[in-house]
Amino acid sequence: MGTPQIGATLNNMWDTHLPNHTPTNEVKVIVYSKHTLGDAYIVTNNMSHPLLTLTSIILNIHEHNEILLRIVNIYHVVDKH
Numbered sequence: 570m571g572t573p574q575i576g577a578t579l580n581n582m583w584d585t586h587l588p589n590h591t592p593t594n595e596v597k598v599i600v601y602s603k604h605t606l607g608d609a610y611i612v613t614n615n616m617s618h619p620l621l622t623l624t625s626i627i628l629n630i631h632e633h634n635e636i637l638l639r640i641v642n643i644y645h646v647v648d649k650h
Contacts, residue, residue, distance in 0.1 A: 612630055
């Protein structure tokens with residue numbers, strides 16, 4: 570179990586992708602993609618996907634109009650007991 574923090578850790582070599590949330594939401598998942606990936610491909614955080622929650626992110630890697638890769642990152646919530 571980690572230590573809660575406010576905001577995402579930022580690095581100018583990486584792009585940060587978070588689910589749609591409000592300042593009061595407890596977000597459990599984040600995706601970092603290498604900034605240079607966006608130079609070769611289009612990287613989109615799919616905010617309209619039905620699986621998107623505060624514990625999941627769907628990231629699409631596009632080339633032209635075709636999705637080459639879809640990354641589904643899910644944080645598995647475990648009860649404290």
